[in-house]
Amino acid sequence: MTNSRKLAKLIGPSIIVLTISEAYNSHIWVNNTAAGVYLNGSLLFVAGLSIVLNHNLWGWHWPTLITLTGCMAILLGLFRMFAPETQLKIVDNNVLIIGEAMIVFGLGVFLTFKAYTSY
Numbered sequence: 657m658t659n660s661r662k663l664a665k666l667i668g669p670s671i672i673v674l675t676i677s678e679a680y681n682s683h684i685w686v687n688n689t690a691a692g693v694y695l696n697g698s699l700l701f702v703a704g705l706s707i708v709l710n711h712n713l714w715g716w717h718w719p720t721l722i723t724l725t726g727c728m729a730i731l732l733g734l735f736r737m738f739a740p741e742t743q744l745k746i747v748d749n750n751v752l753i754i755g756e757a758m759i760v761f762g763l764g765v766f767l768t769f770k771a772y773t774s775y
Contacts, residue, residue, distance in 0.1 A: 660719035663711055664771035667725060671764030675757050685747045690740035697736025697743075704729025718770050721763065 678685075707726030713719045736743050747753060 701733030
């Protein structure tokens with residue numbers, strides 16, 4: 657099994673569960689604090705950095721999505737670490753949050769599909 661498939665087996669289902677649980681518990685984000693956003697950002701940054709350091713593949717094939725997921729986690733983590741109050745204001749826009757969640761959920765489904773299907 658390639659490294660890409662191993663990572664997709666970890667990242668894909670994790671993204672699916674995270675987006676479903678965040679949508680189900682959407683009411684908790686209203687009472688979030690800047691410290692909570694900062695902590696989330698630091699975890700995203702570390703996770704994204706570990707993905708990019710271990711899977712830095714670029715090309716026109718699906719494993720590139722894993723690298724891009726790591727890059728996006730790094731950028732989102734940095735944003736949440738350096739501008740947690742701005743992130744709290746963004747959460748007030750439900751349409752934007754729902755749209756982002758649907759895209760991320762789709763990414764999770766795609767990675768899971770690629771991880772568990774044969775070539």
